[in-house]
Amino acid sequence: xxxxxxxxxxxxxxxxxxxxxxxxxxxxxxxxxxxxxxxxxxxxxxxxxxxxxxxxxxxxxxxxxxxxxxxxxxxxxxxxxxxxxxxxxxxxxxxxxxxxxxxxxxxxxxxxxxxxxx
DNA sequence: GACATGACCGATG
DNA sequence: CCATCGGCCATGT
Numbered sequence: 001x002x003x004x005x006x007x008x009x010x011x012x013x014x015x016x017x018x019x020x021x022x023x024x025x026x027x028x029x030x031x032x033x034x035x036x037x038x039x040x041x042x043x044x045x046x047x048x049x050x051x052x053x054x055x056x057x058x059x060x061x062x063x064x065x066x067x068x069x070x071x072x073x074x075x076x077x078x079x080x081x082x083x084x085x086x087x088x089x090x091x092x093x094x095x096x097x098x099x100x101x102x103x104x105x106x107x108x109x110x111x112x113x114x115x116x117x118x
Numbered sequence: 119g120a121c122a123t124g125a126c127c128g129a130t131g
Numbered sequence: 132c133c134a135t136c137g138g139c140c141a142t143g144t
Contacts, residue, residue, distance in 0.1 A: 007141080029126050033139095040139055042126040047141065050125055063125080071125035078125080 013037055014048045021062040024089045026098050028066040035113055046071065061085035068100040 004012070013036040020035070021027045027035075029042035038044060049060045061082045065071055072079040074096045083093045091098055 030128090033126085038139095040127080043124065043139060044126090044141070046125040048125095060125080065125085066127055082125095 010036065010038060010044070011048050014045055015052060015056065015058060018045075018049065018058050018060065018063060019056075021059055023059070023062075024091060026062050026064050026068075026086070026091060026100070028100075029063060029071070030066050031113065032063055042066075062089075064098055064100075068097040070096050070098075 014032065017032045017036040018027075021032075029045045030040075032045045033039060033041045036045070045063070049058070049063060052058050052060065063071075070079055070082050070093070072082065079096065083096070086093050086098065
């Protein structure tokens, strides 16, 4: 059998975590890393997205920074593209920011990570 | 192997 | 808003 390296497994888990973000919702790099089982490794998520083949059709546009800002340079081509993709899903992007509505309290960690904001 | 660079994060000033 | 700092760590030079 082919043995996947730890890095390859991690990449697959991160891709899966991104693919699992439902339309109309956004998620930060840090949360994606957490969901993928790699707490504190947000930068790795950025890397994985940057190198992900387009054929996978990952919803990369649903991943934003922890403060709600898009990860790209404001006004850049990628920035505009992401803004439009989000708008098409009904996500308001104002001044390069999305409305992050993380609920402050949750009963369980799982709920905090996965339950969509009301 | 040292050093710099990132689609990052959170805290602090 | 900006800048700095410590964490994180795969990649490229």
